[in-house]
Amino acid sequence: MNQTTHRLALDDPQALDEAVRVLAAGDLVAVPTETVYGLCGDATNGRAVAGIFDAKGRPSFNPLICHVASLAMAQRLAVFSPEALILAERFWPGPLTLVLPVRAGAGLHPLVVAGLPTVALRMPRGPLPEIAGRMDRPIAAPSANRSGRVSPTTAEHVLRTLDGRIALVLDGGPTAHGLESTIVGFDADGPVLLRPGPVVAADLSEVLGRAVGERKEGSALSAPGQLSSHYAPHGTVRLDAERPLSGECWIGFGPDPAEITDAAAATNLSPRGDLREAAAHLFAALSRFDGPDFPRIAVAPIPREGLGVAINDRLKRAAAAR
Known part of the structure:
Protein backbone atom coordinates (compact mmCIF):
# COMPACT_ATOMS: atom_id res chain seq x y z
CA MET A 1 0.00 0.00 0.00
CA ASN A 2 1.42 3.41 -0.95
CA GLN A 3 -0.56 6.63 -0.68
CA THR A 4 -0.09 10.17 0.56
CA THR A 5 -0.88 10.47 4.26
CA HIS A 6 -2.30 13.91 5.07
CA ARG A 7 -2.07 15.44 8.53
CA LEU A 8 -4.64 17.84 9.98
CA ALA A 9 -4.72 19.48 13.39
CA LEU A 10 -7.72 18.24 15.35
CA ASP A 11 -8.79 21.84 16.02
CA ASP A 12 -8.84 22.61 12.28
CA PRO A 13 -12.48 23.53 11.42
CA GLN A 14 -12.39 21.03 8.53
CA ALA A 15 -10.80 18.15 10.47
CA LEU A 16 -13.89 16.14 11.40
CA ASP A 17 -15.59 16.80 8.04
CA GLU A 18 -12.49 15.47 6.27
CA ALA A 19 -12.30 12.44 8.56
CA VAL A 20 -15.94 11.55 7.84
CA ARG A 21 -15.37 12.00 4.10
CA VAL A 22 -12.32 9.72 4.10
CA LEU A 23 -14.02 7.04 6.23
CA ALA A 24 -17.19 7.11 4.11
CA ALA A 25 -15.02 6.41 1.07
CA GLY A 26 -13.68 3.25 2.74
CA ASP A 27 -10.26 4.69 3.58
CA LEU A 28 -8.45 4.91 6.92
CA VAL A 29 -7.90 7.72 9.42
CA ALA A 30 -5.78 7.82 12.58
CA VAL A 31 -7.67 9.60 15.37
CA PRO A 32 -6.62 10.37 18.96
CA THR A 33 -8.60 8.99 21.90
CA GLU A 34 -7.88 9.49 25.60
CA THR A 35 -5.80 6.28 25.53
CA VAL A 36 -3.79 5.99 22.28
CA TYR A 37 -4.31 6.94 18.63
CA GLY A 38 -6.73 4.60 16.86
CA LEU A 39 -6.53 3.40 13.25
CA CYS A 40 -10.11 3.96 12.15
CA GLY A 41 -12.22 2.35 9.45
CA ASP A 42 -15.93 1.81 8.86
CA ALA A 43 -16.71 -1.41 10.76
CA THR A 44 -19.44 -2.33 8.25
CA ASN A 45 -17.24 -1.88 5.17
CA GLY A 46 -15.20 -4.92 4.14
CA ARG A 47 -12.70 -2.86 2.16
CA ALA A 48 -12.06 -0.60 5.14
CA VAL A 49 -11.73 -3.45 7.65
CA ALA A 50 -9.42 -5.41 5.37
CA GLY A 51 -7.44 -2.19 4.94
CA ILE A 52 -6.89 -2.00 8.71
CA PHE A 53 -5.45 -5.51 8.78
CA ASP A 54 -3.31 -4.75 5.74
CA ALA A 55 -1.99 -1.43 7.08
CA LYS A 56 -1.15 -2.97 10.45
CA GLY A 57 0.10 -6.31 9.16
CA ARG A 58 -2.28 -7.72 11.79
CA PRO A 59 -3.13 -11.44 12.17
CA SER A 60 -6.68 -12.06 10.97
CA PHE A 61 -7.52 -13.99 14.13
CA ASN A 62 -7.01 -10.91 16.32
CA PRO A 63 -10.39 -9.12 16.67
CA LEU A 64 -10.90 -5.35 16.49
CA ILE A 65 -12.54 -2.94 18.94
CA CYS A 66 -15.60 -1.12 17.58
CA HIS A 67 -16.08 2.44 18.76
CA VAL A 68 -19.61 3.79 19.08
CA ALA A 69 -21.33 7.15 19.30
CA SER A 70 -23.68 6.19 22.11
CA LEU A 71 -24.94 3.41 24.33
CA ALA A 72 -27.94 3.14 22.02
CA MET A 73 -25.66 2.41 19.06
CA ALA A 74 -23.78 -0.18 21.14
CA GLN A 75 -27.04 -1.94 22.03
CA ARG A 76 -27.82 -2.29 18.34
CA LEU A 77 -24.57 -4.22 17.94
CA ALA A 78 -24.42 -6.41 21.06
CA VAL A 79 -26.53 -7.98 23.79
CA PHE A 80 -25.88 -6.27 27.14
CA SER A 81 -26.22 -8.16 30.41
CA PRO A 82 -27.35 -6.12 33.44
CA GLU A 83 -23.75 -5.91 34.69
CA ALA A 84 -22.44 -4.85 31.29
CA LEU A 85 -25.04 -2.09 31.26
CA ILE A 86 -23.94 -0.92 34.71
CA LEU A 87 -20.31 -0.69 33.55
CA ALA A 88 -21.19 1.13 30.33
CA GLU A 89 -23.34 3.67 32.15
CA ARG A 90 -20.61 4.29 34.73
CA PHE A 91 -17.45 4.33 32.59
CA TRP A 92 -18.55 5.50 29.11
CA PRO A 93 -17.28 7.66 27.58
CA GLY A 94 -13.95 6.44 28.83
CA PRO A 95 -11.15 3.86 28.63
CA LEU A 96 -13.27 0.71 29.10
CA THR A 97 -13.99 -1.88 26.39
CA LEU A 98 -16.75 -4.47 26.87
CA VAL A 99 -16.72 -7.84 25.07
CA LEU A 100 -20.33 -8.91 24.55
CA PRO A 101 -22.39 -11.35 22.44
CA VAL A 102 -22.82 -9.88 18.97
CA ARG A 103 -26.43 -9.17 18.09
CA ALA A 104 -27.99 -10.88 15.07
CA GLY A 105 -28.20 -8.42 12.20
CA ALA A 106 -25.60 -6.08 13.70
CA GLY A 107 -24.16 -5.48 10.22
CA LEU A 108 -20.53 -5.70 11.29
CA HIS A 109 -18.09 -7.07 8.74
CA PRO A 110 -17.03 -10.63 9.79
CA LEU A 111 -13.34 -9.64 9.94
CA VAL A 112 -14.14 -7.28 12.82
CA VAL A 113 -15.05 -10.12 15.18
CA ALA A 114 -12.47 -12.56 13.72
CA GLY A 115 -14.91 -15.47 13.76
CA LEU A 116 -15.89 -15.01 17.41
CA PRO A 117 -19.52 -14.83 18.68
CA THR A 118 -18.63 -11.65 20.57
CA VAL A 119 -17.75 -8.07 19.70
CA ALA A 120 -15.53 -5.62 21.61
CA LEU A 121 -17.21 -2.23 22.08
CA ARG A 122 -16.07 1.09 23.48
CA MET A 123 -17.27 4.69 23.59
CA PRO A 124 -14.07 6.73 24.02
CA ARG A 125 -13.49 10.34 24.89
CA GLY A 126 -12.35 12.55 22.04
CA PRO A 127 -13.63 13.01 18.47
CA LEU A 128 -14.47 9.37 17.65
CA PRO A 129 -18.03 9.33 19.08
CA GLU A 130 -18.92 12.42 17.03
CA ILE A 131 -17.40 10.87 13.90
CA ALA A 132 -19.33 7.62 14.48
CA GLY A 133 -22.49 9.62 15.12
CA ARG A 134 -22.16 11.59 11.90
CA MET A 135 -21.68 8.34 9.98
CA ASP A 136 -24.35 6.51 12.01
CA ARG A 137 -22.19 3.42 12.09
CA PRO A 138 -19.49 1.94 14.34
CA ILE A 139 -15.82 2.63 13.75
CA ALA A 140 -13.31 -0.23 14.00
CA ALA A 141 -10.16 1.20 15.53
CA PRO A 142 -7.18 -0.77 16.87
CA SER A 143 -4.08 1.19 17.85
CA ALA A 144 -2.61 3.13 14.92
CA ASN A 145 0.69 1.28 14.53
CA ARG A 146 2.09 -1.74 12.74
CA SER A 147 1.00 -4.90 14.55
CA GLY A 148 3.16 -5.84 17.51
CA ARG A 149 4.95 -2.48 17.57
CA VAL A 150 4.73 0.25 20.18
CA SER A 151 1.28 1.83 20.49
CA PRO A 152 1.17 5.49 19.37
CA THR A 153 0.51 8.37 21.75
CA THR A 154 1.29 11.17 19.27
CA ALA A 155 0.69 11.79 15.57
CA GLU A 156 4.45 11.44 15.03
CA HIS A 157 4.31 7.90 16.43
CA VAL A 158 1.50 7.07 14.00
CA LEU A 159 3.47 8.32 11.01
CA ARG A 160 6.57 6.40 12.06
CA THR A 161 5.01 3.07 10.99
CA LEU A 162 1.90 4.02 8.97
CA ASP A 163 3.00 6.95 6.80
CA GLY A 164 1.98 6.10 3.24
CA ARG A 165 -0.37 3.33 4.43
CA ILE A 166 -3.33 5.48 5.53
CA ALA A 167 -5.08 8.53 4.12
CA LEU A 168 -5.25 10.92 7.10
CA VAL A 169 -3.99 11.60 10.63
CA LEU A 170 -5.85 13.96 12.95
CA ASP A 171 -3.22 15.50 15.22
CA GLY A 172 -4.59 16.12 18.70
CA GLY A 173 -1.24 16.19 20.49
CA PRO A 174 -0.18 13.63 23.12
CA THR A 175 -2.92 11.39 24.47
CA ALA A 176 -4.01 11.70 28.11
CA HIS A 177 -3.65 8.13 29.41
CA GLY A 178 -1.05 6.68 27.04
CA LEU A 179 -2.26 3.15 27.80
CA GLU A 180 -4.93 1.20 25.92
CA SER A 181 -8.37 0.64 27.38
CA THR A 182 -9.25 -1.91 30.03
CA ILE A 183 -11.11 -4.86 28.46
CA VAL A 184 -13.83 -6.74 30.36
CA GLY A 185 -15.68 -9.82 29.11
CA PHE A 186 -18.30 -12.04 30.71
CA ASP A 187 -18.49 -15.79 31.25
CA ALA A 188 -20.88 -18.05 33.15
CA ASP A 189 -19.44 -16.81 36.46
CA GLY A 190 -19.69 -13.11 35.61
CA PRO A 191 -17.25 -10.37 34.58
CA VAL A 192 -13.64 -11.23 33.62
CA LEU A 193 -10.73 -8.83 33.23
CA LEU A 194 -9.32 -9.68 29.79
CA ARG A 195 -6.80 -6.85 29.58
CA PRO A 196 -5.81 -4.47 32.39
CA GLY A 197 -5.85 -0.75 31.67
CA PRO A 198 -6.73 2.69 33.07
CA VAL A 199 -9.97 1.44 34.67
CA VAL A 200 -8.46 -0.83 37.33
CA ALA A 201 -10.01 -3.99 38.80
CA ALA A 202 -10.83 -2.24 42.08
CA ASP A 203 -12.90 0.37 40.21
CA LEU A 204 -14.86 -2.36 38.43
CA SER A 205 -15.45 -4.35 41.62
CA GLU A 206 -16.65 -1.26 43.50
CA VAL A 207 -19.25 -0.46 40.85
CA LEU A 208 -20.45 -4.06 40.48
CA GLY A 209 -20.34 -4.91 44.15
CA ARG A 210 -18.29 -8.07 43.60
CA ALA A 211 -14.87 -9.27 42.51
CA VAL A 212 -13.95 -9.41 38.83
CA GLY A 213 -12.36 -12.63 37.54
CA GLU A 214 -9.07 -12.86 35.64
CA ARG A 215 -8.35 -14.38 32.24
CA LYS A 216 -6.64 -17.77 32.48
CA GLU A 217 -3.13 -17.75 31.02
CA GLY A 218 -3.01 -19.68 27.73
CA SER A 219 -6.73 -19.47 27.04
CA ALA A 220 -7.92 -18.74 23.50
CA LEU A 221 -7.95 -15.19 22.16
CA SER A 222 -11.26 -13.56 23.05
CA ALA A 223 -10.41 -9.87 22.76
CA PRO A 224 -7.86 -7.52 21.19
CA GLY A 225 -4.41 -7.07 22.73
CA GLN A 226 -3.94 -10.62 24.03
CA LEU A 227 -1.07 -11.79 21.80
CA SER A 228 1.92 -12.82 23.93
CA SER A 229 4.34 -10.65 21.92
CA HIS A 230 2.95 -7.18 21.44
CA TYR A 231 3.94 -3.50 21.88
CA ALA A 232 7.50 -4.52 20.98
CA PRO A 233 10.32 -2.09 20.12
CA HIS A 234 13.13 -3.12 17.76
CA GLY A 235 15.56 -4.25 20.46
Whole structure:
Protein backbone atom coordinates (compact mmCIF):
# COMPACT_ATOMS: atom_id res chain seq x y z
CA MET A 1 0.00 0.00 0.00
CA ASN A 2 1.42 3.41 -0.95
CA GLN A 3 -0.56 6.63 -0.68
CA THR A 4 -0.09 10.17 0.56
CA THR A 5 -0.88 10.47 4.26
CA HIS A 6 -2.30 13.91 5.07
CA ARG A 7 -2.07 15.44 8.53
CA LEU A 8 -4.64 17.84 9.98
CA ALA A 9 -4.72 19.48 13.39
CA LEU A 10 -7.72 18.24 15.35
CA ASP A 11 -8.79 21.84 16.02
CA ASP A 12 -8.84 22.61 12.28
CA PRO A 13 -12.48 23.53 11.42
CA GLN A 14 -12.39 21.03 8.53
CA ALA A 15 -10.80 18.15 10.47
CA LEU A 16 -13.89 16.14 11.40
CA ASP A 17 -15.59 16.80 8.04
CA GLU A 18 -12.49 15.47 6.27
CA ALA A 19 -12.30 12.44 8.56
CA VAL A 20 -15.94 11.55 7.84
CA ARG A 21 -15.37 12.00 4.10
CA VAL A 22 -12.32 9.72 4.10
CA LEU A 23 -14.02 7.04 6.23
CA ALA A 24 -17.19 7.11 4.11
CA ALA A 25 -15.02 6.41 1.07
CA GLY A 26 -13.68 3.25 2.74
CA ASP A 27 -10.26 4.69 3.58
CA LEU A 28 -8.45 4.91 6.92
CA VAL A 29 -7.90 7.72 9.42
CA ALA A 30 -5.78 7.82 12.58
CA VAL A 31 -7.67 9.60 15.37
CA PRO A 32 -6.62 10.37 18.96
CA THR A 33 -8.60 8.99 21.90
CA GLU A 34 -7.88 9.49 25.60
CA THR A 35 -5.80 6.28 25.53
CA VAL A 36 -3.79 5.99 22.28
CA TYR A 37 -4.31 6.94 18.63
CA GLY A 38 -6.73 4.60 16.86
CA LEU A 39 -6.53 3.40 13.25
CA CYS A 40 -10.11 3.96 12.15
CA GLY A 41 -12.22 2.35 9.45
CA ASP A 42 -15.93 1.81 8.86
CA ALA A 43 -16.71 -1.41 10.76
CA THR A 44 -19.44 -2.33 8.25
CA ASN A 45 -17.24 -1.88 5.17
CA GLY A 46 -15.20 -4.92 4.14
CA ARG A 47 -12.70 -2.86 2.16
CA ALA A 48 -12.06 -0.60 5.14
CA VAL A 49 -11.73 -3.45 7.65
CA ALA A 50 -9.42 -5.41 5.37
CA GLY A 51 -7.44 -2.19 4.94
CA ILE A 52 -6.89 -2.00 8.71
CA PHE A 53 -5.45 -5.51 8.78
CA ASP A 54 -3.31 -4.75 5.74
CA ALA A 55 -1.99 -1.43 7.08
CA LYS A 56 -1.15 -2.97 10.45
CA GLY A 57 0.10 -6.31 9.16
CA ARG A 58 -2.28 -7.72 11.79
CA PRO A 59 -3.13 -11.44 12.17
CA SER A 60 -6.68 -12.06 10.97
CA PHE A 61 -7.52 -13.99 14.13
CA ASN A 62 -7.01 -10.91 16.32
CA PRO A 63 -10.39 -9.12 16.67
CA LEU A 64 -10.90 -5.35 16.49
CA ILE A 65 -12.54 -2.94 18.94
CA CYS A 66 -15.60 -1.12 17.58
CA HIS A 67 -16.08 2.44 18.76
CA VAL A 68 -19.61 3.79 19.08
CA ALA A 69 -21.33 7.15 19.30
CA SER A 70 -23.68 6.19 22.11
CA LEU A 71 -24.94 3.41 24.33
CA ALA A 72 -27.94 3.14 22.02
CA MET A 73 -25.66 2.41 19.06
CA ALA A 74 -23.78 -0.18 21.14
CA GLN A 75 -27.04 -1.94 22.03
CA ARG A 76 -27.82 -2.29 18.34
CA LEU A 77 -24.57 -4.22 17.94
CA ALA A 78 -24.42 -6.41 21.06
CA VAL A 79 -26.53 -7.98 23.79
CA PHE A 80 -25.88 -6.27 27.14
CA SER A 81 -26.22 -8.16 30.41
CA PRO A 82 -27.35 -6.12 33.44
CA GLU A 83 -23.75 -5.91 34.69
CA ALA A 84 -22.44 -4.85 31.29
CA LEU A 85 -25.04 -2.09 31.26
CA ILE A 86 -23.94 -0.92 34.71
CA LEU A 87 -20.31 -0.69 33.55
CA ALA A 88 -21.19 1.13 30.33
CA GLU A 89 -23.34 3.67 32.15
CA ARG A 90 -20.61 4.29 34.73
CA PHE A 91 -17.45 4.33 32.59
CA TRP A 92 -18.55 5.50 29.11
CA PRO A 93 -17.28 7.66 27.58
CA GLY A 94 -13.95 6.44 28.83
CA PRO A 95 -11.15 3.86 28.63
CA LEU A 96 -13.27 0.71 29.10
CA THR A 97 -13.99 -1.88 26.39
CA LEU A 98 -16.75 -4.47 26.87
CA VAL A 99 -16.72 -7.84 25.07
CA LEU A 100 -20.33 -8.91 24.55
CA PRO A 101 -22.39 -11.35 22.44
CA VAL A 102 -22.82 -9.88 18.97
CA ARG A 103 -26.43 -9.17 18.09
CA ALA A 104 -27.99 -10.88 15.07
CA GLY A 105 -28.20 -8.42 12.20
CA ALA A 106 -25.60 -6.08 13.70
CA GLY A 107 -24.16 -5.48 10.22
CA LEU A 108 -20.53 -5.70 11.29
CA HIS A 109 -18.09 -7.07 8.74
CA PRO A 110 -17.03 -10.63 9.79
CA LEU A 111 -13.34 -9.64 9.94
CA VAL A 112 -14.14 -7.28 12.82
CA VAL A 113 -15.05 -10.12 15.18
CA ALA A 114 -12.47 -12.56 13.72
CA GLY A 115 -14.91 -15.47 13.76
CA LEU A 116 -15.89 -15.01 17.41
CA PRO A 117 -19.52 -14.83 18.68
CA THR A 118 -18.63 -11.65 20.57
CA VAL A 119 -17.75 -8.07 19.70
CA ALA A 120 -15.53 -5.62 21.61
CA LEU A 121 -17.21 -2.23 22.08
CA ARG A 122 -16.07 1.09 23.48
CA MET A 123 -17.27 4.69 23.59
CA PRO A 124 -14.07 6.73 24.02
CA ARG A 125 -13.49 10.34 24.89
CA GLY A 126 -12.35 12.55 22.04
CA PRO A 127 -13.63 13.01 18.47
CA LEU A 128 -14.47 9.37 17.65
CA PRO A 129 -18.03 9.33 19.08
CA GLU A 130 -18.92 12.42 17.03
CA ILE A 131 -17.40 10.87 13.90
CA ALA A 132 -19.33 7.62 14.48
CA GLY A 133 -22.49 9.62 15.12
CA ARG A 134 -22.16 11.59 11.90
CA MET A 135 -21.68 8.34 9.98
CA ASP A 136 -24.35 6.51 12.01
CA ARG A 137 -22.19 3.42 12.09
CA PRO A 138 -19.49 1.94 14.34
CA ILE A 139 -15.82 2.63 13.75
CA ALA A 140 -13.31 -0.23 14.00
CA ALA A 141 -10.16 1.20 15.53
CA PRO A 142 -7.18 -0.77 16.87
CA SER A 143 -4.08 1.19 17.85
CA ALA A 144 -2.61 3.13 14.92
CA ASN A 145 0.69 1.28 14.53
CA ARG A 146 2.09 -1.74 12.74
CA SER A 147 1.00 -4.90 14.55
CA GLY A 148 3.16 -5.84 17.51
CA ARG A 149 4.95 -2.48 17.57
CA VAL A 150 4.73 0.25 20.18
CA SER A 151 1.28 1.83 20.49
CA PRO A 152 1.17 5.49 19.37
CA THR A 153 0.51 8.37 21.75
CA THR A 154 1.29 11.17 19.27
CA ALA A 155 0.69 11.79 15.57
CA GLU A 156 4.45 11.44 15.03
CA HIS A 157 4.31 7.90 16.43
CA VAL A 158 1.50 7.07 14.00
CA LEU A 159 3.47 8.32 11.01
CA ARG A 160 6.57 6.40 12.06
CA THR A 161 5.01 3.07 10.99
CA LEU A 162 1.90 4.02 8.97
CA ASP A 163 3.00 6.95 6.80
CA GLY A 164 1.98 6.10 3.24
CA ARG A 165 -0.37 3.33 4.43
CA ILE A 166 -3.33 5.48 5.53
CA ALA A 167 -5.08 8.53 4.12
CA LEU A 168 -5.25 10.92 7.10
CA VAL A 169 -3.99 11.60 10.63
CA LEU A 170 -5.85 13.96 12.95
CA ASP A 171 -3.22 15.50 15.22
CA GLY A 172 -4.59 16.12 18.70
CA GLY A 173 -1.24 16.19 20.49
CA PRO A 174 -0.18 13.63 23.12
CA THR A 175 -2.92 11.39 24.47
CA ALA A 176 -4.01 11.70 28.11
CA HIS A 177 -3.65 8.13 29.41
CA GLY A 178 -1.05 6.68 27.04
CA LEU A 179 -2.26 3.15 27.80
CA GLU A 180 -4.93 1.20 25.92
CA SER A 181 -8.37 0.64 27.38
CA THR A 182 -9.25 -1.91 30.03
CA ILE A 183 -11.11 -4.86 28.46
CA VAL A 184 -13.83 -6.74 30.36
CA GLY A 185 -15.68 -9.82 29.11
CA PHE A 186 -18.30 -12.04 30.71
CA ASP A 187 -18.49 -15.79 31.25
CA ALA A 188 -20.88 -18.05 33.15
CA ASP A 189 -19.44 -16.81 36.46
CA GLY A 190 -19.69 -13.11 35.61
CA PRO A 191 -17.25 -10.37 34.58
CA VAL A 192 -13.64 -11.23 33.62
CA LEU A 193 -10.73 -8.83 33.23
CA LEU A 194 -9.32 -9.68 29.79
CA ARG A 195 -6.80 -6.85 29.58
CA PRO A 196 -5.81 -4.47 32.39
CA GLY A 197 -5.85 -0.75 31.67
CA PRO A 198 -6.73 2.69 33.07
CA VAL A 199 -9.97 1.44 34.67
CA VAL A 200 -8.46 -0.83 37.33
CA ALA A 201 -10.01 -3.99 38.80
CA ALA A 202 -10.83 -2.24 42.08
CA ASP A 203 -12.90 0.37 40.21
CA LEU A 204 -14.86 -2.36 38.43
CA SER A 205 -15.45 -4.35 41.62
CA GLU A 206 -16.65 -1.26 43.50
CA VAL A 207 -19.25 -0.46 40.85
CA LEU A 208 -20.45 -4.06 40.48
CA GLY A 209 -20.34 -4.91 44.15
CA ARG A 210 -18.29 -8.07 43.60
CA ALA A 211 -14.87 -9.27 42.51
CA VAL A 212 -13.95 -9.41 38.83
CA GLY A 213 -12.36 -12.63 37.54
CA GLU A 214 -9.07 -12.86 35.64
CA ARG A 215 -8.35 -14.38 32.24
CA LYS A 216 -6.64 -17.77 32.48
CA GLU A 217 -3.13 -17.75 31.02
CA GLY A 218 -3.01 -19.68 27.73
CA SER A 219 -6.73 -19.47 27.04
CA ALA A 220 -7.92 -18.74 23.50
CA LEU A 221 -7.95 -15.19 22.16
CA SER A 222 -11.26 -13.56 23.05
CA ALA A 223 -10.41 -9.87 22.76
CA PRO A 224 -7.86 -7.52 21.19
CA GLY A 225 -4.41 -7.07 22.73
CA GLN A 226 -3.94 -10.62 24.03
CA LEU A 227 -1.07 -11.79 21.80
CA SER A 228 1.92 -12.82 23.93
CA SER A 229 4.34 -10.65 21.92
CA HIS A 230 2.95 -7.18 21.44
CA TYR A 231 3.94 -3.50 21.88
CA ALA A 232 7.50 -4.52 20.98
CA PRO A 233 10.32 -2.09 20.12
CA HIS A 234 13.13 -3.12 17.76
CA GLY A 235 15.56 -4.25 20.46
CA THR A 236 15.33 -6.78 23.29
CA VAL A 237 13.72 -5.68 26.56
CA ARG A 238 14.99 -6.70 30.03
CA LEU A 239 12.46 -6.19 32.82
CA ASP A 240 12.79 -5.57 36.59
CA ALA A 241 16.33 -4.31 36.11
CA GLU A 242 17.97 -2.70 39.15
CA ARG A 243 20.41 -0.81 36.94
CA PRO A 244 21.38 -0.59 33.24
CA LEU A 245 24.25 -2.70 31.96
CA SER A 246 26.86 -1.03 29.83
CA GLY A 247 25.38 -0.16 26.44
CA GLU A 248 21.75 -0.74 27.44
CA CYS A 249 19.12 1.96 27.14
CA TRP A 250 17.43 2.69 30.47
CA ILE A 251 13.73 3.24 31.23
CA GLY A 252 13.49 4.25 34.86
CA PHE A 253 10.73 4.54 37.42
CA GLY A 254 11.30 6.46 40.64
CA PRO A 255 14.80 7.66 41.56
CA ASP A 256 17.39 6.49 39.03
CA PRO A 257 20.40 4.42 40.19
CA ALA A 258 23.86 5.95 40.14
CA GLU A 259 24.83 3.52 37.35
CA ILE A 260 22.54 5.34 34.89
CA THR A 261 25.73 6.91 33.52
CA ASP A 262 26.54 3.50 32.00
CA ALA A 263 23.38 3.61 29.87
CA ALA A 264 23.53 4.31 26.14
CA ALA A 265 20.51 6.57 26.60
CA ALA A 266 17.99 7.06 29.37
CA THR A 267 14.49 8.25 30.18
CA ASN A 268 12.28 7.98 33.25
CA LEU A 269 8.57 7.15 33.26
CA SER A 270 8.07 9.00 36.54
CA PRO A 271 10.98 10.15 38.70
CA ARG A 272 8.55 10.62 41.61
CA GLY A 273 7.17 7.07 41.24
CA ASP A 274 3.65 8.04 40.11
CA LEU A 275 1.92 5.17 38.25
CA ARG A 276 -0.50 7.44 36.38
CA GLU A 277 2.38 9.52 35.06
CA ALA A 278 4.27 6.34 34.16
CA ALA A 279 1.32 4.92 32.22
CA ALA A 280 1.01 8.14 30.22
CA HIS A 281 4.71 8.03 29.28
CA LEU A 282 5.18 4.28 28.70
CA PHE A 283 4.64 4.01 24.96
CA ALA A 284 6.47 7.26 24.29
CA ALA A 285 9.49 5.82 26.12
CA LEU A 286 9.38 2.53 24.21
CA SER A 287 8.91 4.46 20.96
CA ARG A 288 11.96 6.64 21.70
CA PHE A 289 14.13 3.49 21.79
CA ASP A 290 12.40 1.76 18.87
CA GLY A 291 15.16 1.47 16.28
CA PRO A 292 18.31 -0.42 15.24
CA ASP A 293 20.49 2.03 17.19
CA PHE A 294 18.99 0.69 20.44
CA PRO A 295 19.50 -3.11 20.48
CA ARG A 296 19.01 -3.56 24.25
CA ILE A 297 16.64 -1.88 26.71
CA ALA A 298 16.51 -2.28 30.48
CA VAL A 299 13.39 -1.32 32.43
CA ALA A 300 13.25 -0.59 36.16
CA PRO A 301 10.80 -2.52 38.37
CA ILE A 302 7.22 -1.18 38.33
CA PRO A 303 4.94 -1.94 41.31
CA ARG A 304 2.32 -4.56 40.41
CA GLU A 305 -0.63 -2.71 41.89
CA GLY A 306 -3.32 -0.40 40.50
CA LEU A 307 -2.22 0.94 37.10
CA GLY A 308 1.05 -0.92 37.60
CA VAL A 309 -0.76 -4.15 36.67
CA ALA A 310 -1.53 -2.75 33.21
CA ILE A 311 1.95 -1.26 32.79
CA ASN A 312 3.60 -4.59 33.64
CA ASP A 313 1.22 -6.41 31.27
CA ARG A 314 2.38 -4.22 28.36
CA LEU A 315 6.03 -4.53 29.36
CA LYS A 316 5.79 -8.33 29.59
CA ARG A 317 4.44 -8.44 26.02
CA ALA A 318 7.12 -5.99 24.82
CA ALA A 319 9.77 -8.30 26.27
CA ALA A 320 8.29 -11.59 24.99
CA ALA A 321 10.16 -13.80 22.53
CA ARG A 322 9.32 -12.91 18.93
